[in-house]
Amino acid sequence: MTSDNARAGGTPVALSGMSLEELIEFARQCGLPPFRARQLHSWIYARGAGSFAEMTDLSRQIRADLAERATVPLLEMAHRQLSTDGTRKYLFRLPGGQMVESVLMSFQDRPSLTACLSSQVGCAVGCTFCATGFMGFTRNLTAAEIVDQVMAIQRDSGLRVANVVYMGQGEPLLNVEEVIRSVRTLGESVGIGQRHITVSTSGIVPGIRRLARERLQVTLALSLHAPDALTRGQIVPVSRKWGTTELMDSLKEYYQATGRRLTIEYVLLAGVTDRPEQAEMLAELVGGLHCNVNLIPYNPTRNRSGEVCYQRPSLRAQQRFAEIAARSGKTVTIRLERGTDIDAACGQLHNTYTAGA
Ligand code: SAH
Numbered sequence: 237m238t239s240d241n242a243r244a245g246g247t248p249v250a251l252s253g254m255s256l257e258e259l260i261e262f263a264r265q266c267g268l269p270p271f272r273a274r275q276l277h278s279w280i281y282a283r284g285a286g287s288f289a290e291m292t293d294l295s296r297q298i299r300a301d302l303a304e305r306a307t308v309p310l311l312e313m314a315h316r317q318l319s320t321d322g323t324r325k326y327l328f329r330l331p332g333g334q335m336v337e338s339v340l341m342s343f344q345d346r347p348s349l350t351a352c353l354s355s356q357v358g359c360a361v362g363c364t365f366c367a368t369g370f371m372g373f374t375r376n377l378t379a380a381e382i383v384d385q386v387m388a389i390q391r392d393s394g395l396r397v398a399n400v401v402y403m404g405q406g407e408p409l410l411n412v413e414e415v416i417r418s419v420r421t422l423g424e425s426v427g428i429g430q431r432h433i434t435v436s437t438s439g440i441v442p443g444i445r446r447l448a449r450e451r452l453q454v455t456l457a458l459s460l461h462a463p464d465a466l467t468r469g470q471i472v473p474v475s476r477k478w479g480t481t482e483l484m485d486s487l488k489e490y491y492q493a494t495g496r497r498l499t500i501e502y503v504l505l506a507g508v509t510d511r512p513e514q515a516e517m518l519a520e521l522v523g524g525l526h527c528n529v530n531l532i533p534y535n536p537t538r539n540r541s542g543e544v545c546y547q548r549p550s551l552r553a554q555q556r557f558a559e560i561a562a563r564s565g566k567t568v569t570i571r572l573e574r575g576t577d578i579d580a581a582c583g584q585l586h587n588t589y590t591a592g593a
């Protein structure tokens with residue numbers, strides 16, 4: 237987003253989420269030299285300022301001029317929920333009025349915090365077990381809207397986000413250019429290096445290839461969910477576009493281009509994806525990849541008719557599946573769910589909050 241675009245129609249431009257280059261351009265348009273942009277950059281990203289009033293090394297006059305033309309936050313926090321496990325779910329209002337959710341998680345084995353970011357409002361992929369998929373697709377987020385999710389969480393919580401996963405709403409690789417720009421700004425401005433970032437995709441092959449060409453150091457997570465094309469085609473409809481061989485080849489390309497070990501995500505749906513023979517097929521399929529396998533026990537979601545269509549397998553079935561899959565020689569883990577009590581776990585993000593609910 238350029239500051240020209242943002243100011244069109246008299247709407248003040250929001251600075252949080254902009255790269256340094258964009259801030260320099262904004263400053264130029266305000267008649268300010270580049271060092272003022274660097275001051276703004278430092279206040280917004282290093283010190284987490286949420287208003288110009290806090291920027292005490294700018295003169296009163298400059299602060300007043302800036303406040304007339306611009307705001308610091310891009311996203312408005314509409315609601316926040318706290319889970320019993322400490323997970324926080326945020327509902328943000330975007331310029332234009334649409335809503336997206338982001339989640340802040342902490343894990344007992346790690347002191348650092350992880351933010352789960354949305355890359356689109358809704359999602360067009362339509363996986364049959366995902367609440368975001370049930371919403372349909374509204375629009376892509378801009379890079380600034382992606383970056384400001386982190387800043388807004390930091391401004392609100394006073395905590396520092398160390399890791400980012402693109403596992404909120406949307407399919408990041410159907411918005412790949414803005415996602416790439418946001419990864420760069422997270423590194424250069426927010427201080428979250430690419431090795432602390434994971435991009436999760438339902439398997440958009442051209443997007444995987446595009447990301448490979450960019451040679452970022454982010455972890456790529458593939459939502460495989462079924463080792464056979466038939467089951468996969470049923471639960472991840474977009475997967476019918478590309479054959480399994482083409483998909484596997486694109487993952488190998490990603491590894492060759494970046495040297496980054498992949499993550500294979502696999503949702504466990506009782507009776508649908510958790511059968512022992514599917515675990516064997518999975519072991520065989522991932523055998524040739526440099527990857528870890530992450531099993532995600534199904535989190536219940538309601539479709540548009542209010543039905544929950546799947547069941548989570550028993551703990552025993554989950555473990556049996558993990559044991560068979562581990563015969564591939566890969567590390568196989570079962571994902572620790574966070575925030576289920578506030579619908580903040582994987583696949584549960586859907587923006588249904590209404591004031592007073
Ligand atoms: N669109 C991307 C990233 C968002 S979802 C993708 O699909 O990869 C992050 C992960 O949660 C994906 O692996 C997704 O398939 C999984 N997921 C979605 N709905 C789920 C549910 N109800 N229970 C468990 N995992 C789910």
Ligand code: SF4
Pocket residue numbers: 359360361362363366367368369370404405406407437438583
């Ligand atoms: Fe979209 Fe991912 Fe949900 Fe599938 S799982 S509908 S790709 S957000």
